[in-house]
Amino acid sequence: xxGDRLLFTAYIAGFVALLVASVGLLITAYIAGFVALLVASVxxxRRSEPRLDGGQFPxxxxxxxxxxxxxxxxxxxxxxxxxxxxxxxVAEVRAExxxxxxxxxxxxxxxxxDRERATREALARLGSADELGxxxxxxxxxxxxxLAGVGGGVVxxxxxxxxxxxxxxxxxxxxxxxxxxxxxLLTALLTAIGVPFPDLxxxxxEMIAGSLAIAAGTGTRFAIRTSAGLSRRTPRSMAVPWAxxxxxxxxxxxxxxxxxxxxxxxVIVELCIPVVAVAAATVQIDRPMPHVGRWGVAIxxxxxxxxxxxxxxxxxxxxxxxxxxxxxxxxADIAGPMAPSAWLPxxxxxxxxxxxxxxxxxxxxxxxxxxxxxxxxxxxxxxxxGEAWHGTLGLExxxxxxxxxxxxxxxxxxxxxxxxxxxFDLMRHxxxxxxxxxxxxxxxxxxxxxxxxxxxxxxxxxxxxxxxATQxxxxATQ
Amino acid sequence: MRSAGERTRLLEALGDAGLTGPAISRRVxxxxxxxxxxxxxALHSLEASWTLRASWETDGDGNRRxxxxxxxxxxxxxxxxxxx
Numbered sequence: 001x002x003g004d005r006l007l008f009t010a011y012i013a014g015f016v017a018l019l020v021a022s023v024g025l026l027i028t029a030y031i032a033g034f035v036a037l038l039v040a041s042v043x044x045x046r047r048s049e050p051r052l053d054g055g056q057f058p059x060x061x062x063x064x065x066x067x068x069x070x071x072x073x074x075x076x077x078x079x080x081x082x083x084x085x086x087x088x089x090v091a092e093v094r095a096e097x098x099x100x101x102x103x104x105x106x107x108x109x110x111x112x113x114d115r116e117r118a119t120r121e122a123l124a125r126l127g128s129a130d131e132l133g134x135x136x137x138x139x140x141x142x143x144x145x146x147l148a149g150v151g152g153g154v155v156x157x158x159x160x161x162x163x164x165x166x167x168x169x170x171x172x173x174x175x176x177x178x179x180x181x182x183x184x185l186l187t188a189l190l191t192a193i194g195v196p197f198p199d200l201x202x203x204x205x206e207m208i209a210g211s212l213a214i215a216a217g218t219g220t221r222f223a224i225r226t227s228a229g230l231s232r233r234t235p236r237s238m239a240v241p242w243a244x245x246x247x248x249x250x251x252x253x254x255x256x257x258x259x260x261x262x263x264x265x266x267v268i269v270e271l272c273i274p275v276v277a278v279a280a281a282t283v284q285i286d287r288p289m290p291h292v293g294r295w296g297v298a299i300x301x302x303x304x305x306x307x308x309x310x311x312x313x314x315x316x317x318x319x320x321x322x323x324x325x326x327x328x329x330x331x332a333d334i335a336g337p338m339a340p341s342a343w344l345p346x347x348x349x350x351x352x353x354x355x356x357x358x359x360x361x362x363x364x365x366x367x368x369x370x371x372x373x374x375x376x377x378x379x380x381x382x383x384x385x386g387e388a389w390h391g392t393l394g395l396e397x398x399x400x401x402x403x404x405x406x407x408x409x410x411x412x413x414x415x416x417x418x419x420x421x422x423x424f425d426l427m428r429h430x431x432x433x434x435x436x437x438x439x440x441x442x443x444x445x446x447x448x449x450x451x452x453x454x455x456x457x458x459x460x461x462x463x464x465x466x467x468x469a470t471q472x473x474x475x476a477t478q
Numbered sequence: 479m480r481s482a483g484e485r486t487r488l489l490e491a492l493g494d495a496g497l498t499g500p501a502i503s504r505r506v507x508x509x510x511x512x513x514x515x516x517x518x519x520a521l522h523s524l525e526a527s528w529t530l531r532a533s534w535e536t537d538g539d540g541n542r543r544x545x546x547x548x549x550x551x552x553x554x555x556x557x558x559x560x561x562x
Contacts, residue, residue: 096499096544097518103500127515135519142526232526 034162041159044152045222045289048229051088053288071119072101075129082133085140085232093136097126140232149231153242157223164218168211176207205266209258213273216250217280224281225289235285243281250274254463261458262466270463331398332451335389335405335436339447345377349450353435359460360421363435363452367416375413384411384439384449386420391432395454398434406430411437424457428469432456488520489529489548496535496547521546 076094083090101122108118126132224242228235251274258270347368356362363386367374378384387405389398407427411420418437424430435452459466491505503517524530528549535545 092544093518093522099541099543100499100503100518103498104503125514126518127513132515132518135516136522139519139523139526142523144528145526 037155037159038163041156041163041222044156044226044230045160048152048156048226049289051229051232052086052225052235052286053088071123072098075101075123075126078129079133079136082130083137084234084237085137086228086234089140089232101126146231146233149227149229149233149238152230153223153227153238156226157219157246159219160222161215161219163215163222165211165215167218168214169207172207172211205258205260205262206269208260209254209266209269209273212253212258213269213276216246216273216277220246220277220280221285221289224285239281239285243278246277246281247274250277256462256464259460259462259465261460262463263459267463267466331400332434332436332448334398334400334403335387335434336438336446336448339439339441339449343380343441343447344449345372349437351435351437351450351452353453353455356421358423359425360423361425361435361455361457362419362421363437365411365418365420365437365450365452374416374418378418378439378449380442381439381449383446384418384437385409386411386422386452387436387438388422388424388430388433389436391434391454393432395432395434395456399432405436406433420452425460426465426469427457428459428466430457430459484516484520485524488517488524492530492546492548494548496545498537498543498545502546 076097080090080094083093104122104125105118108121109115113121220242223246224238225235227242228238254270254273345367349365350368352364354362354364367377386409388407389405390402391397392399407422409420409422411418420435420437424433432454434454437449437452438446439449441447459469488502488506491502499518499521502521503514506517521530525532530546531549532544532546534542536542
C-alpha cells in the first residue's frame with residue numbers, strides 16, 4: 001500500500017514537474033526568440049550601415065603616388081556615376097580600380113612607355129568607363145543578394161518595429177507618469193486633499209497608436225537600410241517598394257487592426273502610422289541610422305517594466321457606473337413624469353446596470369418580490385422600452401440641453417427581469433448617460449417606470465468601426 | 479562573367495592562392511586571352527555568388543590591397559580581415 005502511494009505521488013510529482021518544465025520551456029523559448037530577433041535585427045543594421053555610409057573602405061594612395069593624374073580620376077568619376085551602388089561599395093570599387101591602374105601604369109612604364117601613354121593604355125585596357133560601371137553594377141546586384149536583402153530587411157524591420165514600439169512605450173509611460181505625478185503633487189499642495197492616481201487608460205489608444213507610429217518609422221528605416229546594404233543597392237532605390245509595401249501593411253493595421261476606445265484624436269493618431277512609415281521611407285533615407293548599443297538594450301528593459309505597469313493600470317480599470325436605486329437625480333423630470341404609484345407594482349422595481357458578453361450596456365429591472373411574474377405585474381403597461389439620456393460630465397444630473405433621449409431600445413422580458421441593451425460601444429458620442437425604463441400607461445401617456453442608473457461610455461472598436469459608425473442612433477434603431 | 483569557360487579559367491588562374499586583381503590579371507593574360515575590361519566584373523560576380531571571398535590585406539610595402547581567395551566551405555581557414 002505504501003509502495004502504491006509512493007508510486008502515485010511519484011506520478012503526480014512527475015506530471016507536475018513535466019508541466020512546469022513545459023511551461024518554463026515555452027516561456028524561455030518565447031523570451032529567447034524575442035531577444036534573438038532584436039539582436040539579429042540590430043546586428044543586421046550594424047552590418048549594413050558601414051557599407052551604406054562608405055567610411056569603412058580605404059582609398060588606395062598608390063594612384064596619386066605615381067601621379068596618374070586627372071585622366072584616372074575622371075575615368076573613375078565617370079565609372080562611379082554609372083555604378084549606383086551604396087557609398088561603401090563605390091569607395092571600395094574605386095580603391096580597387098585605382099590600385100589596379102597604378103599597378104598597370106607602373107608595369108607599362110617599365111616596358112618603356114612614357115607616363116601619358118602608359119595611363120592611356122591602362123585605361124583603354126579597362127574599356128569604357130560606362131560599360132565597366134554597368135558590368136560591375138550587374139555583378140554586385142545579383143538576384144541572390146536581392147533575396148538576401150529582402151529577407152534581411154524583413155527580419156531587421158520586424159526587430160525595428162519591436163524596438164521602436166517598446167522604446168516609444170517606455171518613453172510615453174515615463175512622460176505620462178512624470179506629468180501625472182507633477183499634476184497630482186500640485187493639486188495635492190493646492191487643495192490639500194487626496195488626489196487619485198492619473199488615469200492612463202483614458203489615453204490608452206493614443207499611447208498605443210503613437211508608439212506604433214514611432215515603431216513603424218523605426219522598422220521602416222531598419223528594413224530599407226538593411227535590405228539596401230545586403231542587396232548592394234542605394235537606400236533611395238529600395239525606398240519606393242518598401243514604402244508601398246509598408247504603407248499598405250501599416251494602413252491595414254491602423255484601420256482594422258487596432259481596437260480600443262476611439263475618438264477623433266485617436267483616429268488621427270492611428271492614421272498617422274502609415275504616414276510615418278512612408279515618411280520614414282522617403283525623407284532623408286540616406287542619413288545613417290543612429291547607433292543602437294547599450295542604450296537600446298536599456299530602453300527595451302525599461303519598456304518591459306513600463307508596459308507591464310501600463311497593462312496593470314489598464315487591467316485594473318473598470319467602467320464607471322452609478323446606481324440610483326434610492327435617490328431620484330436632478331432634472332430627471334426631463335425624461336418624463338414618474339408613473340403614478342397606484343399603477344406600479346407595490347414592491348417597486350429595482351435596477352442593475354452591467355455589461356453583456358458582446359460589449360453592450362445592459363439595464364436590468366426586476367421586481368422586489370418573486371411572487372408575481374414581472375409580465376403580470378406590468379400587464380396594464382405597453383410599449384415598454386429603455387431610454388438613454390445624455391448626462392452631465394460628472395453624472396450629477398441629466399444634461400438639460402437635451403429634450404429627448406439619444407438612444408431608445410425595446411425592453412425584453414427575460415424570466416423575472418425586463419432588460420434593455422444599448423451598444424454605446426458602437427456610438428461615437430454617447431459619453432455620460434442615464435438610463436430609464438418607460439412605458440405607456442392606461443391613460444395613453446408615457447411615464448418613467450424606473451430609473452436605471454448612469455455611466456460614462458466610450459466608443460470601442462477599430463478606426464474602420466469609428467468611421468462607419470452610425471451618427472444618429474435614433475435614426476438607425478427606429 | 480560571360481561564359482562558364484572564362485569563369486573556369488579565372489578560377490584556375492587564382493588557384494588556391496590569395497591574389498590581388500592585378501596579379502590575377504597578369505596570370506590570366508599569360509594563360510589565355512581574356513578581355514581585361516571583364517576581369518573585375520567577373521571577380522565581383524564570383525564574389526557575389528560566394529565562389530570567391532575578398533578581403534583587404536596589407537602587402538609588404540604597407541599598401542592595403544584587395545585580395546581574392548576561393549571560398550572553402552567548412553574546410554578553409556577563416557581570415558579576420560574579411561570585409562565582404
